[in-house]
Amino acid sequence: MTTPAPLHEHLCRHARERPDAAALLWYGRAITWAELDAMSDAFAARLQALGVGAGEPVVLFLNNCPQYFVAHYGIQKMGAIVCPSGPLNKAHELGYQVGDLQARVIVAASDLLPIVEQVRGQAGSTLAHVFAVHYADWLPEVPNLPLPAELQAARAAPRIRQADCEDFEAAVQSGACPAPVARGMDDVALMTYTSGTTGLPKGAMLSFANALFKTEVTAQANDFTQQSMVLSVAPLYHIAGMLMGVNVPIYAGATQVLLFRFDPQALLQAIATYRVTHWYSIAPMNVACMQLPGAEHHDLTSLQRNPVTSFGIMFTEPLARQWQDFTRGSCLSYEAAYGLSETHTMDTGMPVRAIRWGTQGKPMPGVAIRILDTATGAELPRGELGEITVRSPGNFQGYWNKPEATAATLRDGWVHTGDMGRLDAEGYLSFTGRMKEMIKVSGYSVFPEEVETLLIKHPAVAQAAVVAEPDAAKGEVVKAFIVTKPGQSLTAEALIAWSRENMATYKAPRHVRFIDALPATGAGKVLRRLLKDL
Structure with a gap:
């Protein structure tokens, strides 16, 4: 483990040591470590100028784009809290989250501004300042990967100019630097909304230390290094996509090929063009790639690691073998992990030299998992089905303004997940399902x-x-x-x-x-x- 430091300090370190190296590759546009560091500094300074204080929530409402990284790390550099809201949310969903947070500032994609305006028009809305992100700003003149329809539309759309809506691009190009802020590793840096074990969505408060711990063990378990070429297509606003995209490559100093959303043609072309070594995927993505006409003409032999999450389609051993044959290389594909928002995910990892199909792997170093009897709360022997409970340095600080829900979920340092599962004799976890489902x-x-x-x-x-x-x-x-x-x-x-x-x-x-x-x-x-x- 390294000396504990917030992830944005790792970004600063890479900017000092390799300022001209590419941190992000965005449809052919290279964004260097120095640029990413300077723009996130400028955004942090702009937030301070607006009076945003340490520990204040700032909402992110946008899809995958380089601006997401700038906003995320800019917010954390000046001590505020990153609060992602899924861009598929409608006005009532965004409004609920903004209201729960009492958020004053939001960073939103220009095509989502009508939803933001609906929220601002709601009675009692606290939103006072909007930063508009124009997706096309950092696209190259001649993209080297197929652009999704949303980005093609963004290139054609006029820049949003509203008196009450600030241009994100102008804010991050100022060259300003934030005033120093004293924040401890246990201070809250991220709040992801989750239904938890019951009820309406709640803000799971995650600290700088929570994020660093899970980032370090994930990078080590999946062999991320400075030489890795990482493909990121999973949603950055989701805790798994955030860990594997926003956090791990920044920590490792790896170059990251970023896609706006999943498109099999663009994805296969990206792997071949950039010689991608690491890709975190969701099982239907692998299947869609293999079914794409002409897919066999792409050279995918650079792939080394492909942790996969089973959503909708189970990532089975036959499917993994089919994927390995398809890539014609030595790509290791395996079920990625078990985890949840309250633990900054990745509580287990699959030992790649001892894969056990049908399980989610073993607890990560520093993570303890117990299976409890749902009636008595007693710990159950190996092989018996019960509630999964987790304890680790990744465990969240509680739910935002929800002390009763926190007390029900976080007990004596253990997160009671509401998930059912069992541990086998060798310690592999099998997740069975949600208690409430x-x-x-x-x-x-x-x-x-x-x-x-x-x-x-x-x-x-x-x-x-x-x-x-x-x-x-x-x-x-x-x-x-x-x-x-x-x-x-x-x-x-x-x-x-x-x-x-x-x-x-x-x-x-x-x-x-x-x-x-x-x-x-x-x-x-x-x-x-x-x-x-x-």
């Missing part, structure tokens, strides 16, 4: 993730998600939402019959509905609550 069928406990894992073994099923359906006789039964593979046909009756042959009868779906796509977050996590609304 558990389906009770005639008294039997059914975990959605387990049924979904079995359903996607059917040769015609591309994706599956299951929810509880009320039933007069059994209390609840399983209802499945199915996305079929292209060119495949399947009936509900055939899938139900197949399920009864391949899983316990009480787990088998009683109802099946076919849909074109599963509703999901920007990070790819299936939103079962929206399926229930269907």
Whole structure:
């Protein structure tokens, strides 16, 4: 471990030692360490000039872009708190978060300003200052990767000029430096909103020390070095994308190829063009890349590490072998981790020389995991199913202004996750599902993730998600939402019959509905609550 220092100090160090080296590559535009450091300094100074104080929340409302890094580290340099809000949020969702934080300042993409204005118009809104980010500002004249439609539109759109909305680009090009701010490693640096174990979204307060700890162990577990070429496409506002994109490459001093969003053509071209060595992906991304016509013509042999998160599609051993064959190299692909916002994620990691499929790996160094009986709270022996609890230097400081919720989740230094799982004899963790999403069928406990894992073994099923359906006789039964593979046909009756042959009868779906796509977050996590609304 290094001498404890906030991650923005690692950014400053790289700027001193290698000022002209590329920190970010944005569709062919190189942004150096010196530029990233200077612009984040200027933004920190501008926030101070506005009267933003240490410990004050500042909201980020934008997609992947270099400006995200500048804002994130500028906020932390002057001691304020980074508060990401997913750019898919609508006015009521953004308004709830802004209201909970009592936030005065927001950094928002120009195409999202109508939503920001709706929030500012709400009674009691505290938003007083808006920085508008124009995505096209840092794009090169001739991009070397395919631009998504949103960036093409941004290039054609006029710059937003409003009296009450400041141009982010002008703010970060001032060359100003912030006044020194005394902040300790245990001070809150980041607040990510999560539903936690229950209820409305809550701000999980994470400190400089929490972020540094998880960043260090993640970098070491996945062999990130200064020589790594990292591809970042997972949403930076999501805790996993933030760890693997905003934090780890900055800590390691690695060059990062940044994409606005996932596009298989741009992604494969980026790997081949920049000789990418590390890519954190979500399982459907791997599948989409392999299905792209002409994908085999891209040289992907530079890939060394590809940690994968199973959302919607399970990343199984056969799929990993298929991906390794597809890349025609020595790429190690494996289930990335188990983790949650309250622990700055990555509580487990997969030992790449001893991969155990169907698990999320072993606890990371410095992380302790216990499985507790949900009725008694007693620790259970290896192999038994119970609630996952976690203790580590990554554990959050509590929920913002929610002392009761904090007390329920954070007890004696342990985060009670509300997740169910088991540890095997060798210490590998298997995550089974969320306690609150558990389906009770005639008294039997059914975990959605387990049924979904079995359903996607059917040769015609591309994706599956299951929810509880009320039933007069059994209390609840399983209802499945199915996305079929292209060119495949399947009936509900055939899938139900197949399920009864391949899983316990009480787990088998009683109802099946076919849909074109599963509703999901920007990070790819299936939103079962929206399926229930269907």
